Amino acid sequence: MKLDAKIPEGELAEKWTKYRGSMNLVAPNNKRRLDVIVVGTGLAGASAAATLGELGYNVKCFTFHDSPRRAHSIAAQGGINAAKNYQNDGDSIYRLFYDTIKGGDYRSREANVHRLAECSTEIIDQAVAQGVPFAREYGGLLANRSFGGVQVSRTFYARGQTGQQLLLGAYSALSRQIAKGQVKMYNRHEMLDLVKIDGKARGIITRNLLTGKLDRHAAHCVVLATGGYGNVFYLSTNAMGSNVSAAWRSVKEGALFANPCYTQIHPTCIPVSGEYQSKLTLMSESLRNDGRVWVPKTIEDAQAIQRGEKRAEDLPEEDRDYYLERRYPAFGNLVPRDVASRAAKVASDEGKGVVKTGLGVYLDFADAIQRYGKSEAFSLGIANPSAEKIKELGEAIVKAKYGNLFQMYEKITGENPYKTAMKIYPAVHYTMGGLWVDYNLQTNVPGLFALGEANFSDHGANRLGASALMQGLADGYFVIPYTIGTFLADEIRTSKIANDTPEFLEAEQRVQNRLDQLMAIKGNQSVESFHRRLGKIMWEYCGMSRNAEGLKKGRQLIRELRKEFYEDVYIPGTTDEFNPELEKAARVADFLELGELFAVDALDRGESCGGHFREESTENGEAKRNDEDYTYVSAWEWDDNNPILHKEELTFENVELKTRSYK
């Protein structure tokens, strides 16, 4: 299969403008006759459904949640990037583009990333107009902060709840279109299959989660905005319901899955506390602006801490190893996520971890509290502030900046992070891989589009902080409303798609058979227990550090687990009722296949790049990329025995490929 990314001709900075200005348009009277299905109501799906509705398309929108507002995007904390240069600190569209390409370790498409940077500024305007209460300065203008791995302040934020506020903005725009009848909303409807007619995506099969009823929904095209697949690891910062099934069912219908092994492991999460753990909680990256990461210098001290005999405060400065500052003097605690995560693993693997399990490092605010306390005392004109006064003033500043995060930490761990250092450890957070799409965000299946975390397009092998919200909203508000026209302009003569064609009936039967098959197993083990075991295999063999032998073994173990699942899973209840266990079973079944593809992809990519670290490909202990052999996107066609690799070569015309260095 020849993969055509359909990147427009012309200068990088002009591609999008020229393309947009010359593409085929669909006239308003024709839009009224065209039906579009949008699956997902996260930032990408809600913004797309609302905007397509505003343009006059008939939109049907689906979510498995009980309300569009509950999509996983709601949980994003830290912020959203935009090249506004409001701070006059040298930011520009080109710089955001360059940072994103470099941050992604040169494994993304120049043209897509440049377009993303261009759209970023419009997103902020749109969100402000919707009433998103971004943080502001006293002068009434928008505030910014700098965020993970970049040297300008371009991140807009709404306390630690930026995703919530942006999603509520998109949800309100969507609600307005629902009220107008432009969007028909289907809550608690899960897409279980894709329907193709003559090779084109023409509909989906859904299950009404309240009644179990299967429905056939037809449209001229289908847009998936169904989020990421981090939960293949079971433990991740994703919401419990996040899953890969919509994308995976499309793969089964011929769509290609790109770069499955590119996973972001976030360095600042609350460590695992026990076997019962069901999910992991992220502590926003913004904490690294002020917190210092360290472990004890000696294993003896670490062991005393693990046994609970010593605490962070008991160790004098000279016995601490601020290993990020030591190893990466230029960026210190602000190195990109993948670098920070691996360094935490290295420290813990050396036996220097600071929690009971040995898997955890400190994130310490004591210095920040001192620093802020002193400067606040100075600005208040307090001549000789006491140590307590400094601490009090410093804590107040830290509270104003990170109060809700500190509170969240205390709720979960029962420890007060103002008094004792936080403990953190990396956790699976975001998946850069996803459905392969071209410049139009169209998959290789005509009429099937993918947006947001569900596609692979903009972050290469590693995503920069505050860029997922930007991408989801760029895709939904500013890209798909145009590029969907490239497909639909040729469909204006296609009449309404009927939902009772043989293709639809066959797809519905396929879904029914699959559900019946799962129910009929009637084994002895719970769905959850299989998911947990899959997660352990993934973390052990496909986690922060990978090697050929482990990946082969991991793949084998996943295949065995899949076999066992189909022999011994137990699902209570029936298919024709509200049955959360059945919902989970169908999702875990898909993860059991995706997990294998993940291992296959990680094995194929014999280089280290971004979030993908191959032990065989290092130099002086740091990751070593191999541009000669691996400057391509891996787009996989699924096959039970041997997935087939299709390569999209990446060409760089505007940036020079460099080794990322944060030293």
Place this chain on the structure above:
Amino acid sequence: MNLTLKIWRQKNNGSNGHFENYQVEAEEHMSFLEMLDVLNQQLIEKKQDPVAFEHDCREGICGACSMVINGRPHGSQTGTTACQLHMRAFKTGDTITIEPFRANAFPVIKDLAVDRSSFDAIMQAGGYISVNTGQAVDGNAIPVEKADADEAFDSATCIGCGACVAACPNGSAMLFTSAKINHLSKLPQGQVEHSRRVKNMVRVMDKEGFGKCSNVGACEVDCPKEISTDNIAALNRYYLGSVLFGQD
């Protein structure tokens, strides 16, 4: 720790519910929902029907979790959702009663899961600013005083969980509705449609079967985001303004 759970079991909306007792072994660092996971794992192993409950983010932001714990929506810890509760708040030997959110406008689906689509209906009646994609001016063209922006934010943090409704003896949705209205009204962008928004959202709130507010104040106490009843007072003023005096 050893716990006795007294849980509301109800097969579906058409059937009657009842309490059932279960024994479960928990650990202090577990979250409340992880404790329920342990119970469900036990039930599944015995091939019994697991307890249905809503949850997703498990970090207090999606608003999915919704249960009454020992008589209080989300339990008795202030500013905390059920998913953020940890078992260190309980001790061995405790009996914990767990019920669904009960309100006229939230029909039970199964066990602890209820249907809160009535909140979406209120939002659709006017919980937005009418601006199409692409119509916005530059973000800094609309300065907003920091205090106003902060106040708008405080109201905007509502997670749409419905605890306020479950806490209210009248099953009123005033806290939820007023929080959204106040969020938008505090911002210059939200002024244009203010009066219409107030009228329409209040009308749909009544139509969806929520009760009247009689200033009990239980909503604020149990709201996990500590949304203040000042929002309700403001809405009452707006409502008088827009309905009685026709002010815009």
